[in-house]
Amino acid sequence: MGRVTRVITGLAAAGLFLAGWQVSRGDDDWGNELADRWGSASRVATADNPVYREECGSCHMVYPPGLLPARSWDRIMDSLNDHFGDNAELDAATKAEITRYLSANSADRSEYRHSRRLLRTLAPDSIPLRITETPYIRHEHNELPAQAVAGNPDVRSLSNCNACHTQAEQGSFSESEIRIPGFGSWDD
């Protein structure tokens, strides 16, 4: 088999694989799906549940559910009486709805690139209660100087994603959207 033939055969096989994969997934949004999986779009799913947005977002950033596995969300929702030092208890129906939503859209159920990487780099038996404790998020921020985050009065903690990731609440963490207060844009 000549070199050209081998290349053509290879490309055709790749094309068949991709087409088959798309059919098996039944996706209409083919371009976005590809971009989310492999490429440019630095996104996780937007937190779009109104009950979740209202109840949790009245106190803190509406964290995208795809940034923790379901086992973490379950544990967080089962300990709302001591929610990182505060009491955030909900009535039973509201709690059930939010738990269902977080679990159904957790990192384990998401095709988005950040979610998959976050899950892949997590020990299978670990149950992180903070997004900022996950190896993936720690790794992504390990080059930042302390004065940009902990020592920065406008940031204070990595948990304030939207202090720098200007589109975080929309699920977008693209580098071009980063504005660190007092530091400006970030380019690694």
Add this chain to the structure above:
Amino acid sequence: MKNHFPALLASLLVTIPPAVSASSAVDALLDEYRGQGGGTFNAEAGRAFWNQAFTPPGAAEPRRCASCHTADPGKPGKHLRTGKPIEPLAPSVNAQRLSDVHEIEKWLKRNCEWTVGRTCTVQEKGDVLTYLRTL
């Protein structure tokens, strides 16, 4: 003839003070608390409760309503533990406050457990709501 109805309606909407909604939500709750055994509610008792210190299990220092909301509920506060900014609670300053029965009960439950270490009695809740709306 010119129809004045829309203008009349608009002026009605504008002149209804937002405090009416806070007041009606509080009235509804006070009625409910009376039905559950609460007596006469007293703003002065509410003010005393607001500033009373409690040390629930696990708390590093005593906690009061005022620890986070400040001694003046008309001023913005800050959560003692988490640092979360808190908007003024007095309806006279912040018309959104005390305007929703479900919201009031949700926060009374959370904050009584966190601050006092137990759910508050109907008398305590009624006194505090009475205090807050006199401000």
